[in-house]
Amino acid sequence: MSGIGRRGVGGLAEGIGFCFRGFGWVARHPRWWLFGLLPALVATVLYAVALVWLGTHxxxxxxxxxxxxxxxxxxxxxxxLVGIMIFxxxxxxxxxxxxxxxxxIGEPFYEKLSEKVEEDLGGIPAGDETPFWRSFLRSLRDSVVTLLYVLMFAIPxxxxxxxxxxGQTVVPVVGALVSGFFLAAELTALALERRALRRRQRFALLRSNMALTLGFGVPFFLAFMVPLLSVVVMPAAVAGAAMLVRGRLAPPATQPA
Structure with a gap:
């Protein structure tokens, strides 16, 4: 996870700034915040059941x-000790x-929320015209591939x-950085796919802006670690990701005229 460079501190600060901008947007649009809560609530119930089972076994x-x-x-x-590590x-x-x-789960919800953010910022860019079902399957496949990448780091x-x-100092920090990167990759996928950028292109773009990516992804990763906070934060994360893509990551040619 190298590549932060001399402008690393500025990039990290800018990434964190997009986190706050996401919260600011949902604070100004409470109806969209509530709209974005629904899929997160469903996912939270599913994960709560799974984690309770894992904790008891x-x-x-x-x-x-x-x-x-x-x-x-x-x-x-x-x-x-091993059981604690497994959990x-x-x-x-x-x-x-x-x-x-x-x-x-909430593809239609978050797609609309992300589009609304871009509308407020000047308009939705002309992008991928792939049918919804094909786009959904592609997103699902990309998520599986991303999970495999995560496991490549998580197991070691x-x-x-x-x-x-x-194990008590360096590993948690490295784990947070790795997790923050891949979380940012998932969150920015909606806005980058709208610009017809595929997984490899998206990952290359995020790696070339490593400090910015980590500044955005790590705070949300830490927030998602807090029980139930992920439900509240998810709409802000999607909104912030749309702002990040539009403001810093998207190639100028893909922006609306």
Missing amino acids: ATDLAARVTPFADGWGWRDAFRT VMGLGLAVLTFTAVTLA LFALGFVPVI
């Missing part, structure tokens, strides 16, 4: 993945996939979490 799962510890005298303490990893994956699942970070000192 974490120790059993830990026992299944650590058969080598059967003869250890401190087996129970070790498996309790924390599950919580992190829930935060990362929450956006993708919520966007999938999970293992490093057991390393003393590093």
Whole structure:
């Protein structure tokens, strides 16, 4: 996750600024904020059930993945620690996939919300004319691919979490940066797809603006870690992402005349 460079601090601050601009927009449009809450509420109920199940079965799962510890005298303490790590990893994956699942559930809702933000900023750009069903399937496929990328980072970070000192200091920070990047990728997908940019193009654009991307994605990742706050924040995240794309990421040629 290198590439922040000399203007990193300014890019981070600008990304954070778009977070606040998203909150400002929904504060001025409370009806659209309520409109954007519905898919997030549905997704939250689904995730709450899954996390409760994971929390009540974490120790059993830990026992299944650590058969080598059967003869250890401190087996129970070790498996309790592994169970906690499993739950924390599950919580992190829930935060990362929450956006993708919520966007999938609420595709028509958030598409309209994102379009409304762009209308307020000067008009919706001419973009992709792909039928809804095909666009939905493409978005679903892209979300699955993004999840696979996340797992490529999450599994090694999970293992490093057991390393003393590093696992309690460096790993959480790196995990937040990685998670923030991919969360920003999910949130900006609506506005960038509207400009006919495919997944590889979107990722390249975000990587070339790494500080800006992290400044936007990491604060929302941390907010999504707080139970129920993700429901309230989701409409602001979508609005802020539309502003970020339009204000800083979108190629000038894709903006409306």
